[in-house]
Each structure stands twice: as C-alpha cells, then as structure tokens.
Amino acid sequence: MKQKLPDSLVLPGHPDFAVLSGLAEEITARAGGALALEYDVPQMLRQCIDDVIMTPKTGRRAYEELEKTEKTYIGTRVEIDLRALLKLRKGRLDTEILGRDVDIKHTMGSNWMIPTEALDCACLLVAADEVRARCYLGLVIARPGYLTAGQNKDAKRSISAEGFRHILWLLKDQPYPANFWRTADEAAVEQIFAGATGNVRMAQLFRLIRGRPIPRDVVEAVAQQKDFMRRIRADGGHGTRDILAREQIVLLEGQKDAQLIKALELPPCPASAFVSCRVESGYHARMVEQSRHHVEWPTP
Known part of the structure; x- marks a missing residue:
C-alpha cells in the first residue's frame, strides 16, 4: 500500500458521509468496539496469509x-473470514450491512480492482x-468519478488518486503481526533449515x-513433523531442551513460565509462544533453578 495516503474528505457535508459513517459504526459495533477491531482484523489477516x-x-x-x-485465494479467505468476524451474511454482492449491498475487496498491493456490479455501491476495502507489516480497512462508495478511466480485461477499474480522498478509513497504517521469517536474520534462517532432523533444527x-x-506455528514449521511439540521437550538427553541446557540456554513457555520470563526481563511472550535465553551464572541462574522447584523469587 502507498505509504503516503491523502487525508480523507469524508466529513460532515460530504455526499457519502451519512452512508459511510453509518456503515463504519455498524462494523465497529459488530467487531466489539474500536479496540477489538484494531486487534482482530490484523490477527485475521496474518492467519489468512500464513494459512496459504x-x-x-x-x-x-x-x-x-x-x-x-494462491495469491488470489487469499482475497477469498479474507472475504470469508471478515464476514465471520463481523457476523455478516452473504448478500447480492459479498455481504449486506444495514440493508445495503457491500462488496469486500482485498489487496496485497497498492490498489483494489472494482467490478462493474459494484459501481455506485459501498465497498469495504482491505x-x-x-x-511493512501494516494493514488498512476502509469504506468507499464506488462512484465512477472515484475510479480510473482505464480498466482490465474483466472491465474492472481501480481507485484513482482522487478516489483515495473519498475513502473513510477505519484502520489506516495499522500494524499487524509481521511474517516471522521476514524479520529473522536470513543467515540464521538458512542455518536453521539446514538441520537434518527436527531436534537439530529446533x-x-x-x-x-x-x-x-517464537510463535507455535514457527515451531511447527521448523519441526516439519506431525507431533511437532515433542521436539521442544526434554527427551533423555537427546531432546531440544537437553541440547540447549548443555549450552546454558533455557527454553521457556509463555504460559507456564510467565513469571520467570518477566523476572529475566525478557519481552512479553504470548501464552502459546516460546522464548529462549542464555543463563550462565549468578542471580538469573538461581531463578531458573528455583523455578524447577516452584519457588517464588523477588524481582530484581
């Protein structure tokens, strides 16, 4: 998506304001409020992309x-999952909101392709x-004047530079969970996947x-085995935990070891994720040892 988007003109007095603001309020309410919308839509997008x-x-x-x-199918997944998230039913177009036909359009690029059947209808843009790991959610009335003159072989037209000014944004440049592998060191990733066995890779x-x-799905991707969680357990000296322990690296679970993770001053770790750190000696080493016996310790 374009990094510099124009300010929206959809304010009181704009010809589309009443319709779009009403739709925006309904969508926000169905999501459970603005904060829920800001959290759930980014999570949904990450899941849709990763699942493909x-x-x-x-x-x-x-x-x-x-x-x-497959890239095209992501758009279909987003449409289906967004309807489910907002508890919307299928309409003449992709869905119906407040009695209006609404088309759901998704892009991984910088624009959306609007079909002829959606002209003059409301479109929910995703x-x-x-x-950049950023996402967008907006509403626009697909008026011919907001679209480009050119069209593709299916007679679809994209939103013009002027048309972008007539989008009412619900989410604009909103962070969403980054692709783990895109943010990891490339050399490290190559070393990880070069391992011949699940334990070595883990x-x-x-x-x-x-x-x-490290999210659970990353652990599954690295293990490349059906019982992938087995790879992160101790296993008679041969498991991942055993291997790492000999190197003074402790492997912690977000839910089970939440207190220890905080005490070790590690980043917040979701319940289903894992985090590792090297613990060589001193106070932190004692905390790890005490945790094995369920002993509580003061935060330093």
Whole structure:
C-alpha cells in the first residue's frame, strides 16, 4: 500500500458521509468496539496469509513464493473470514450491512480492482502490506468519478488518486503481526533449515534466535513433523531442551513460565509462544533453578 495516503474528505457535508459513517459504526459495533477491531482484523489477516503459505507443509516462508492462484485465494479467505468476524451474511454482492449491498475487496498491493456490479455501491476495502507489516480497512462508495478511466480485461477499474480522498478509513497504517521469517536474520534462517532432523533444527532455532518470542506455528514449521511439540521437550538427553541446557540456554513457555520470563526481563511472550535465553551464572541462574522447584523469587 502507498505509504503516503491523502487525508480523507469524508466529513460532515460530504455526499457519502451519512452512508459511510453509518456503515463504519455498524462494523465497529459488530467487531466489539474500536479496540477489538484494531486487534482482530490484523490477527485475521496474518492467519489468512500464513494459512496459504503453509510453511510446515510446503517449506515456503513468504507471500512472494505463492502461485498466482494462491495469491488470489487469499482475497477469498479474507472475504470469508471478515464476514465471520463481523457476523455478516452473504448478500447480492459479498455481504449486506444495514440493508445495503457491500462488496469486500482485498489487496496485497497498492490498489483494489472494482467490478462493474459494484459501481455506485459501498465497498469495504482491505489491504495488507507484508513488507511493512501494516494493514488498512476502509469504506468507499464506488462512484465512477472515484475510479480510473482505464480498466482490465474483466472491465474492472481501480481507485484513482482522487478516489483515495473519498475513502473513510477505519484502520489506516495499522500494524499487524509481521511474517516471522521476514524479520529473522536470513543467515540464521538458512542455518536453521539446514538441520537434518527436527531436534537439530529446533535447537538451532532457539540457539540462534534468543530473547524473542517464537510463535507455535514457527515451531511447527521448523519441526516439519506431525507431533511437532515433542521436539521442544526434554527427551533423555537427546531432546531440544537437553541440547540447549548443555549450552546454558533455557527454553521457556509463555504460559507456564510467565513469571520467570518477566523476572529475566525478557519481552512479553504470548501464552502459546516460546522464548529462549542464555543463563550462565549468578542471580538469573538461581531463578531458573528455583523455578524447577516452584519457588517464588523477588524481582530484581
């Protein structure tokens, strides 16, 4: 998506203000409020994209590696999941809100393609910028004057530069969970996936990427096995925890070790995620040892 978007002209007095503001209020209410919308839509987009990349099964780690048909399917997934999130029913177009037909358009690029059947109808615009990990959610009435003169072979037209000024934004340049592999050191990623076994790859993951929460789906992608959680357990001296322990690296779980994670001054770790750190000696080493016996300690 374009990094510099014009300010919206959809204010009181604008011909589309009454319709779009009413739709925006309904969407926000259905989401459970503005804060819920800001959280749930970004999470939904991350899940939709990752479910198509399917790293654990395909070994692919980025949107750019997808086939053209798969990229198109992400738009379909977003439409379906957004309807489910907002508890909307299917309409003549993609959905119906407050008795109005609304088309849902999604893009991973910088614009949306508007079909002829959506002309003069409300469109719910969704965009995900994988490079910057930013997302957008807006509403526009697809008036011919807001669209480009040119069209593609399907007679679809995109929103013109002037048309962008007539979008009412619900989310604009909103952060969403970044693709883990895009933000990891490239050399480290290559070393991780070069491992011949699940235990070797898992040990490399937590050895090379320490002090950063690692989501459960990343663990699954690295293990490349059905029982992927087994790879992060101690296993008679051969498991990931055993290997890391010999290197004085402790592997912690977001839910089980929340208190220890905080005491070690590590970043907040979601309940289903994991984080590793090197603990060599002193106060922190004693805390780790005490935690194994369920002993509480003061925060330093």
